Amino acid sequence: MKILVSIKRVADPDNASKLKVSADGKAVTSEGLEWKMNPFDDWSLEAALRLTENAAEKNARVGEVVLVSIGPNDEHTQRIIREGLAKGAERGILVEAEEGDLDAGVVSSILKAIVDKESPDLVVMGKQAADGDSNVAGTKLAEKLGWPIINYAMTIKTNDDGKTLEVQRELDTGVAALKVSGPAVLTTSDRILHPESVKNGVTPEDHKYAKLEVGGRYASLKGIMQAKKKAIDQMSIGDLGADAGKALNYTKFELPPARSGETTFVEDAADLVDKLHNTAKVI
């Protein structure tokens, strides 16, 4: 099974409250913040790695994961691809682009060109990027390919060829179960990191992964060493012949107003109820 996983670099999402906006309001500046792998892509990479390994045999690789990142061709983007390679992915692709030239439509066109070239069985993507929070590129990609998409996959069950998959999809009203014939696009939900979220027909059915609290697996020292020798193909949007016409034009960025007022520390439960009832008048 061959899986394409897209990974985007984003300004450290855990410190997003430190972002600033340029004086003219035309740009978001993330100076002082580290570039990180979009956490939602990290979760998807974890799912893709589980789909292509035998976890009972020291995570022996039984398939191929190809990473693609679209962004500036610099040390930061390369570091993030290397991080994914160190976790276990086989190869990387870096499509050079300026952040300001991208939107979900352009990204999906670039990814379509990569899919046409690489012919993966699956594309597994983060449901959204932690910067733009759009949640659009995966589904647009699926439509451009004429493929099905399962958004917000929380469990994935397939066999080692990945041709058909049973997927549970998280809704805001419950959970839907679907059977999908590949090739297909998947995006993942928070729940994909569960110890038993992925079954691939190779790893024993009863295998439980270690509980992951924050993101996907850490790279092993061996993985980090091996990643140094793995290939990262570099290319431009022009090389791919992808449609680079943007549909979104951001005219202004602003920091949202801070919450007004101080925090009142209350004595006890009775004091809290008194304040909520008599001062805030919300109960």
Add this chain to the structure above:
Amino acid sequence: MANVLVVAELLEGKARKTTLCAVTAAKQIAEGTGGSFDILSIGEGASASAEELAAYGAGKVLKAEIAGGYTNEKYAATVAEAGKGYDVLVACATAYGKDLLPRVAAKLDAGVASDISTVHTDGGKLSYTRPMYAGNVSGTVEITTDKQVVTVRQSEFDAAEASGGASPAEDIAIQSDPAADKVEFLGVEVVKSERPELTDADVVVSGGRALKSEENFANIIEPLVDALGAAMGASRAACDAGYVPPELQVGQTGKVVAPNLYIAIGISGAIQHLAGMKGSKTIVAINKDKEAPIAQVADYFLVADLFDAVPALTDAVKKL
């Protein structure tokens, strides 16, 4: 002049209230540009829902009855065909809207502004403000394609009120899509609750990892939730640990809520959680650690062990 089509969201044969938030946004777009709006009722129960949706002042209500469970592949071609006659397509930014509309947009070569919080129609020109970076930046965006596709954040648009009258209904043809044959719908488990909906409640009580177990949610949080007539929410950590089901998650990747009162119990307040609740009018934190990041947004903070404080709070609320 923008003519708008609202894509209704049906659940078990009835239009969800989320549809009415999309109607409010559609009215703003239509009124601000001198256009009009229609509603598309699609899915199982579309005809019955169309009757209900006829009371909101739409020019007409289109209906497309499609049996069986929802997949975006099954609906998108029909929505796109209907959408050809409109300038803007609008749905609520729920798991449904965010799944369906991008596929429709790709069919129509349209840009998507997702999860918008404000509609601007200055001089008849449309733009939208949307939260980005987990709500830490607001971006105002124009869509430059001929057609525009928008999903709206439920907590930022009040549900439209029925205005009387009856919009005429019109059946539309169901379009097929080869991608639909590749997905088989096996079933859906819809979670039922007697409590108010999380995104629609005046009061939300949320618990975090500090609750430690499903039983503690039931014994500590739920009595307070019910004493306040509130909806119950949770942090990602609590949902991940299985203390409560995933659809109760509040945050960047869960639900975004903006109730009059939000009570965060044993929640440290990671940036991803704040993204889902910092628009609440009054925020209360109950936490052992007064330095917890939740303090950045809390109006009232009770520094206490939740296992003592919450039952006492429940008792005090009951005495009101």
